[in-house]
Amino acid sequence: MLSIIEQIKQGQLWDFPGGIHPAENKTLSNRTEITHAGIPDELVLPLKQHIGTKGEILVTVGDKVLKGQPLTKSDMSMCVPVHAPTSGTVTAIEQRTTAHPSGLSDLSIVIKSDGEDQWGSQHKIADYESLEPAELIDAIRLSGIAGLGGAGFPTGRKLQGSLGLADILIINAAECEPYITADDRLMQDYAEEVIEGIRILRHIVKPKLTLIGIEDNKPEAIKALEKCVSAEDNIIIRVIPTKYPSGSSKQLVKILTGREVPSQSRSSAVGVVVQNVGTAFAVKRAIIDGEPLIERVVTLTGEAFKQRGNVFARLGTPISYLLDSYGYKPDRKYPRVIIGGSLMGFTLPHANVPITKITNCILTPKRRELPLYTHEMACIRCSACADACPSSLLPQQLQWYAKDKDYDKCEEYNLFDCIECGACAYVCPSEIPLVNYYRKAKAEIWANQQEAANAERAKQRFEAKQARFERDKAARENRFKKAAEDRRKDMAAKGGDDAVAAAIARVKAKQAAATSETADKKPAVAAAIARAKAKQAEAANADNTAPKITSAVPDNSEMAKLREERKRQARERKAAKLAEEAEQASPASEQSTDSKKDAVAAAIARAKARKAAQQADAQPESTKEQPANAESDPKKAAVAAAIARAKARKAAQESGGEPEQPAETTQADADPKKAAVAAAVARAKARKAAQQAQAEASVQETKPDQADEAEVDPKKAAVAAAVARAKARKAAQQAQAETPAVETEPEQADEAEVDPKKAAIAAAVARAKARKAAQQAQAETPAVETEPEQADEAEVDPKKAAVAAAVARAKARKAAQQAQAEASVQEAISEQPADAEIDPKKAAVAAAVARAKARKAAKEAQEKNEEN
Structure with missing residues (x-):
């Protein structure tokens, strides 16, 4: 054979x-023989023009290069370098469209030819x-x-x-x-x-x-x-x-x-x-x-070319340059430029694509020359494609699986044995572009394989890294273990103790001590809880046995006493502060004449008379509002009413029965600026006096003379204290609500020109409103409002109740004195003679000070009420 x-x-x-x-x-x-296509002004060289990897770039933008000079390098056998097709300058290294069916771009080196075509080293x-x-x-x-x-x-x-x-x-x-x-x-x-x-x-x-x-x-x-x-x-x-x-x-x-x-x-x-x-x-x-590979033979064919033939074209030459050089006349209806032959070639997206090492033909057919296949129809299973396949494949099955993206089946049917010759698509009566399906499926499979390979490499690197960490960890542990053993042997040889064991023992001892201390604390906490529960039970039993008014409450008398003492001290400090402010305002009245002093004394007498009359009128109401379940002595109530009436008559006699002289007549012909200042001062003083008088006078008890008695009823004392606190709170609230009525008058102290009559009338109206607000606030104040936490107490200490009542009466008397002093200052200022010389700037400052003091007094009165 x-x-x-x-x-x-x-x-x-x-x-x-x-x-x-x-x-x-x-x-x-x-x-015709092969000719040279010439050198274009610009050459575009993709880094990858072959199967394999791209090389490392050796040039930068602006470099001068010579013909045949390598532009890339690599030591890998699957990578070949790219050389400069001619001499020139590197103008760009950027993405450019490449000669590929995908029409995608790739990194390319752009060279501008200098026209000399000078060789480098050979x-x-x-x-x-x-x-x-x-x-x-x-x-x-x-x-x-x-x-x-x-x-x-x-x-x-x-x-x-x-x-x-x-x-x-x-x-x-x-x-x-x-x-x-x-x-x-x-x-x-x-x-x-x-x-x-x-x-x-x-x-x-x-x-x-x-x-x-x-x-x-x-x-x-x-x-x-x-x-x-x-x-x-x-x-x-x-x-x-x-x-x-x-x-x-x-x-x-x-x-x-x-x-x-x-x-x-x-x-x-x-x-x-x-x-x-x-x-x-x-x-x-x-x-x-x-000579390195810098040019190749390219066939220029197709009826759209006027000059057809084969040319030596430099790599990187734009196809548009060849089309222009050889008389390309595109088809009017369907212009096409194909790289490769009619069976294995592909249509370019545009003509600005460079010649590469695998470009062997540029085909420009007309529509009659090479018909378009644009009517893809369903496969009729004629098997013509299988008969024409030179690799003995089943093209119709491959197309079906590629269309369904079943890539495992594609590989099972040997898709990669397809040489993409296009014979199957050429004979297909349904005009199915079978090769396009195969190319897409191959690209997807290659991408998946590359991704899987990258994942496998990453997995191997991770496993190697973890193994290295485990080895390092084991080595460290062995070193520490060996060092500890050597230390123990050394200490045993020297007759000493193990330092590590001693430290561990100390830590355990500390932990045991902390645990025992916690255990000791727990019985003490339990005992405290038991004592508290016992006290609560005892208080509950006492509440059940004692008579109730509404509901039983625990005995908080000691705490209440401490709170009242603190409140009393705070009120005394504030009262002292107000007294100092009143003393600072008194020099203005001392500078006046004897007639002014008489006017001040008369104003004080009138204020006392009005206050005594208001207290006498409010006394019977307080007795009516006492709760029905509280026990009161009728004789004591009668005595208290008689004492109040006597005090009112005495106050009226001391005042001499002088009627209130209107201050408006003295202000008729006053200077405009002085009148405005006087009106502002009067309004400020009136507001301050009304707020303090209403806040403090309500604290006074309805039975002031019962503290001197030897025997005091505990229930009545508690009721009286509650009534005093309630009056103080409600009077302060009403006074605060009524005060804006006085402040509605516009303050015209800073105006340059004021009508004297209008200023006098405004001052009189302000004083009248202040008096009326004070009377209404005192008349509308409820006499008795028992606090639930004290009215419900069944048993009250007589001494504590007497002390609380005495404190309340003292505070009421002190507040009344301060209110009278402020009222006298107000009357004295309002009755100043018309011929008194007052600096306008000082008057404006005094008015502003008066307004600030009034606001401060109102705020302090509100805080007192909240404390009570």
Whole structure:
């Protein structure tokens, strides 16, 4: 049986399943020689133009670069650098749209050409046969060479992976895609350089056999290659039938060798390495000429191009530059620019996309030339796609699972064996864009796999970190344990005690002491609680046995006494303060004449008479309002009423029966400023006197003379004290409510001009209102309001009650004296002679002081009431 190599040498060919025969349309561009497209003003170079990772940028914005200078670098075999296609300046490093079906942008280096096209350093290797394959592979990688057939796999990585494994080297010259003629013209015009590049690859791989697979529709290229191949080269040119996609790597290996590449594997798995014609040409330029990959052959075809053909285009050249240079006239209704052929190409979103290492064709068809597939219909299960698939897949099932996003099923049906040739979509009667579904599904699966790989790496890093923490923790514990053991041994050797054990013992002793102290405190607390409960029970029993008025309350007499004593001291301090203020106001009256003194004495007498009459009138009411359940002596009440009437008559006699002289007549012809000042002072004094008199006079008890009696009824004393406090509170409230009536008069002391008659009338009205408010407040005050907490007490200490009554009467007398003194000062000021000279500014200040004192007195009276 003949070997595979012997069968190949005898000219045997194999076939692959499926395949189609579309219209070739190659004659549009393969009739003219390759030309140079020129250098545009701006070149855009994406960092990633191949399969693998992008390199590290070596330049910055503003740098000057030379032709062939590397712009990126990397030490990884799956990364190839990018070189400057011409000399110029780096103007930007930014995101630009790339030649990809997604239409997304990628980081790119933008170079502005200087027009000189000056080369940088070049490293040429004249005798490559003297170098080791590894050195040549490294030189190829540093030259930025990737597969130029369309896949873009790094050439150096492919060669390195095939060393010692491949026995057959295949040069792919089939170029089966319709419209594309770049390899055809390259073999016709540069056959010698292509063969020299194949010799370099053969030196690196050292195969047993080298094959050039070329379709039979390229007769001129076949003749050109045969002229350049000698018998010593051991290179076989094998012409194969034209069939799409025979130019695919797996299908070409099947046709030439009969070997079938396993699923999701490369051709090196069956001992074959495949390189493209354009790649062989780039290897020759890099090794022998020292030129990195900075340009490639691009086919410009389609009826929309006026000048069609193949050109050497610099990498980074905008497609719009080529369209403008070669007479592009877009279709009026459906303008399209396609990168690649009619089956595997994709439409660009716009023309500002650069040429990259894998750009082999720019197709600009018109609508009649290449119809649009815009009417996707439901699959009719005709199986035409399965018959045309060169990889023996089930395209309709893959499309169904891809559409349903069932990616596990897609992988189960070998989605990644699809070479995206487009044969299935070409024969589909329902015009379903099957390849688009496959590309999207592949992208999703790759993204998921990448995410899973990242998660797995993160998990491994976390587990390694946790293991490191555990090791460090165990090491620390072992160090501490060893140190403690060494310390114990050292102390045992010296005959001492263990310091750690001693410290632990001390802590435990402290805790035990604290626990015992807490235990000792608990019985004491329990005893206190028991005593309190006993007292409460005793008080409850006493309340149940004692007679009740309304309800029983605990005996708080001692606390009440202390509170009353504190209140009394506070009231005495405030009374002393008010007396000092009255003394400060008295010098004004001392400066007046004897007539003024007589007027003051008369005013005091009249005030006493009115107050005595009001007390006499209020006395019977207080006896009426006493509760019915309180026991009172009729004789004592009669005596108290008689005493009150006698005091009233005595006060009237002392006053001499002089009628109240209106002060308005003396103020008729007063100076306007003086009259205004007098009116303001009168109003302020009237308010202050009314508030203090009403607040303090209500504290006086209804029976003032009963404190001297030897025997005092406890119940009556308690009632009297409660009545006194209630009167004080209510009188203060009513006085506070009535006071605004006096303050309603506008204070015109600061006005420059005031009518004398109006000022006198205002002063008289203010005094009348003050007297009326005081009378109403005293007349309306209820006589008796017993406080519930004391009226309900069944038993009261007689001595304590007598003391409280005496204190109340003393306070009432003192307050009455202060009120009389203030009233006299008011009358004296109001009756000043008209010819008295008063400074207007001083009068205004005095009026303001009077108003402030009145407000302060009202506030203090309110605080006294709250304390009572």
